[in-house]
Amino acid sequence: MCSNKVMSERPTSRLSGFYNQTLGERLATAATWADLSDADLAALRAGLSVEQADHMVENALGLFALPLGLGANFLVNGRNYLVPMAVEEPSVIAAVSNAARLARAGGGFQAGSSEPVMIGQVQLLDVPDPQQAAQAVLAAQQELAALIDPLHPSILRAGGGLRGVEVRHLPDTPVGPMTIVHLLLDCRDAMGANAINTAAEVAAPLLESLTGGRAKLRILSNLSDRRLAWATCQIPVSVFANRDMEGIEVARGIVEANAFAWADPYRAATHNKGIMNGIDPVAIATGNDWRALEAGAHAYAARDGQYRALTDWRVVAGGDEPALFGRIELPLAVGIVGGATKVHPTAQVALKILGVASARELSELMAAVGLAQNLSALRALAAEGIQRGHMALHARHVALAAGAPAELAEQVAARLIADGQIRTARAAEIVAEIWRENDD
Ligand code: MEV
Helix, strand or coil: CCCCCCCCCCCCCCCCCHHHCCHHHHHHHHHHHHCCCHHHHHHHHHCCCHHHHHHHCCCCCCCCCCCEEEEEEEEECCEEEEEEEECCCCCHHHHHHHHHHHHHCCCCEEEEECCCEEEEEEEEECCCCHHHHHHHHHHCHHHHHHHHHHHCHHHHHCCCEEEEEEEEEECCCCCCCEEEEEEEEECCCECCHHHHHHHHHHHHHHHHHHHCCEEEEEEECCCCCCCEEEEEEEEEHHHHCCCCCCHHHHHHHHHHHHHHHHHCHHHHHHHHHHHHHHHHHHHHHCCCCHHHHHHHHHHHHCCCCCCCCCEEEEEECCCCCCEEEEEEEEECCCCCECHHHHHCHHHHHHHHHHCCCCHHHHHHHHHHHHHHHHHHHHHHHHCCCHHHHHHHHHHHHHHHHCCCCHHHHHHHHHHHHHHCCCCHHHHHHHHHHHHHHHHC
C-alpha cells in the first residue's frame, strides 16, 4: 500500500440509485461529493477546446467526444472513490459500479503498488565482448546517475531518479547478437515517458564508449514490470446468490471461468479485454496514455511464455461462509502530473474527483477497477450470461429515448424485455399504457 497518501475523510461512494438520477442531479451529486467549482462543472460540459486541440496534435481538425461517467461504490484501502470513466461501451460503468457494490460486502478492495520505476532501453550492436561490456556498464551506475538525474530536476525533487542499471544479452536475433541496457528510473508522479526517453538518449554515448558497441534504439519499454499495481478482494459467496443459483455456484463458476482464461489464450484475450474495459476509461478520463497501458498489460499477461488471464479467482474459507477471493496484478504506468493530465481540462476535473495524492494511488485504484470490471463480467458469464444485462440496459436507454420519465424507465424496460421487442415505438406505447393504468 502507498505510504504517502493523504487519507482525507470523504463521504461514502456508495451511491444508491445514482443511475436513476437525471444528468443534472448526477452533476449536483458529484459537485457536492468532490467539492467541484462552477469552473469544474463548466469544464465537464465543454471539455477540450478546438484551440487547445490544435496545440496538442498536428493537423488538428476538431474534437472527438466520448461519454464521461462515474463508476460508483468503490472502496479501496478503506477509502471511498468515485471513478471518472470515459467510454463509449454501454454497460461498462453500470457493471463496474455493481461489482464495486458487491465487493463492499467484503470490505472493498485492498491494493498496492511497487515504486514507480520505468525502464529505458538502449540497444547496443557489434559489442566485441558482451561479458566485459556488461561489467563495465554495471560498474558505471554512478556515472550514469550523474548524467541522468540532473536532466529531470522535478523528478529528483520529488524523490525520484536513477535506481539501477541492468544489462541483458540477446545472443540470437535475426541481425546477430545484441546487448541491451536497461536504465531504471523512478518517475514518481509522472508517467515519465519523456524523462525516460531523454535519459536513454543522453546515456547512449557513454554506453557506446563503455561497451565498444554501436547504440541504436533509445526508448522506454512499455512492459513496465517494475511499475506494477495489484488489488485483491474477498467477498462472501452469499452476495452472488440470484433467483436461479446459490452464491457458491456462481462463485465456483467465476473460478472456472478464470481457469479457462489461465489455460487458453483465446479466452484470455477476451478476459483481459474485459479488465481493460475498466482500466482504459480511467486512463482516458485522467489524460493518461491508455495504449501504453494496453501494451504493458498484454505483454505482462504473456510473461511466462503463454498469454494468460491477469487475474486469479478462487473460493477460500471465509468467516461464517466461504468467500470468493480475487487478485489482479499488472503494470500500470500512469501519471498525475505533466502531459495530457495537465493540459486537458476534463482530466483535471477527473483527477479532482478522484482526489488521488500520487500516481501510485491512481495505479492502485485502477487495478481495483480492473478487478471489479472482470468480476462483473465473470459473474454475469457464470450466471445468466452477458446478454441479459446488456439487454436490460439497452431497454432502459430505449425507454428513456422514447420519453419515459426516469422513475418509469425500469418498468418500461422490463415490459420491453418481456415483449421481446426493444423498440422506441413500442416503448412510447408502453409509457402511454402505464399512464392510462395509473389514471384508472
Ligand atoms: C465485453 O466488452 C467484455 C467481456 O467480453 C469480457 C469477458 O468476456 O470476460 C464481457
